Amino acid sequence: MALRVLLLHQNFPGQFQHLAPALVNRGDDVVVVGRRTGSYPALAGRLRWLATGGNVHNDLRHGDPERRLLAPWHQARRVVACLTPLAASGWRPDVVLAHCFWGDALLLDDLFPAAPLVALLELDLSSPQVWGGAASPGRRQLQQWADALAIRRMAVGLTASRFQRDSYPAWLHPRLRVIHEGVDLQACAPDPLARLQLPGGVNLGPEAMVLSFAARSLEPLRGLDRLLAVLPALQRRLPRLQVVLAGACDRGCYGAAPPGSESWLAHLLARLGDSIDRSRLHTPGLLPRSQLRCLFQISRLHVYLSRPYVPSWSLLEAMACGAPVLASQDAGVEGLVLEGVNGRLLPADDPQALLDLLVPLLEQPAAAAALRLGARRHVAAHFDHRRCVSAQIELLDAVARGQELPSP
Known part of the structure; x- marks a missing residue:
């Protein structure tokens, strides 16, 4: 009935x-x-x-x-x-x-x-x-x-x-x-032909070294500060690296607001000054779902460095698209990201440890192939x-x- x-x-x-x-x-x-x-x-x-x-x-x-x-x-x-x-x-x-x-x-x-x-x-x-x-x-x-x-x-x-x-x-x-x-596994699926067109004429595909980060709002609660803290060193180590931060460039959605009247992204980038190459850092704002999936499909590594909070939809959608994941162990990812099976876990809030995990995963995509398969299989089996x-x-x-x- x-x-x-x-x-x-x-x-x-x-x-x-x-x-x-x-x-x-x-x-x-x-x-x-x-x-x-x-x-x-x-x-x-x-x-x-x-x-x-x-x-x-x-x-x-x-x-x-x-x-x-x-x-x-x-x-x-x-x-x-x-x-x-x-x-x-x-x-x-x-x-x-x-x-x-x-x-x-x-x-x-x-x-x-x-x-x-x-x-x-x-x-x-x-x-x-x-x-x-x-x-x-x-x-x-x-x-x-x-x-x-x-x-x-x-x-x-x-x-x-x-x-x-x-x-x-x-x-x-x-x-x-x-x-x-x-997760809709038909909509969120690997695509070796995917390409992402960004503002300014930037066109990225699977051949590029893309690191993806996605959140409804670009804010510290979701780990934005953790990633930006290592970005200068990461760019020096990897001259081909393209970083895409997908999310609203605002004053935060779930966590505290930044000091002053600027966005969290502007506040944190101001601290970095000229230590980063802005041409290799892309902040397109909130992407439509179709473009966000393209980002995950071309991503060589998706980082999820959230503080303990509600697990983001973007994490599972990235995994369903076959993106290997590096997540902070304290992000509430129990049962989602399994160390060495479908991703890697950062055991502590340690910038050097984060850098040491990021570089080989980005430099050696073949080594992360098993993680790609594991990510998709885990989401298909459980979500x-x-x-x-x-x-x-x-x-x-x-x-x-x-x-x-x-x-x-």
């Missing part, structure tokens, strides 16, 4: 990019609430997509602490305003799947008190294993008060990796399930989006029908 499913995610499709089409394709009645509606050809005319407006993400980063604290409350009110006409028409969800951090599910009981909640929980920011920059654990707990209330309300919580689950207290683990959203979505749907079905949940 088809389900009535309510998906709440202010950045929809976000983590629901594979799940939403699968639910629609099997005949479920799907309603989505996001910050704005958008173009999603796979779902055009096949679900109801409501927009709350507002910008809760900006509110949560505002300089006024009171505005930050109240941002989830205002987001919850916007969600209720969107859904009130639907509730008045008699529509009731069999199950709700919500990204709860922004407050979308706070007032769920005002409209749908009987609807079971599956809470997407990304990370416990107050955990000692999570890198919090300058913020205190108490301040980070206040950032997540909407998540805390969702945990009380939820039937079950959903996390994408063991690292994310383990950031939460052990008493909560029996109520959490680890299911990644998955194929078709299997991941099947597991997510099995969980939603069990919650909606009051059945025993799949084991953690």
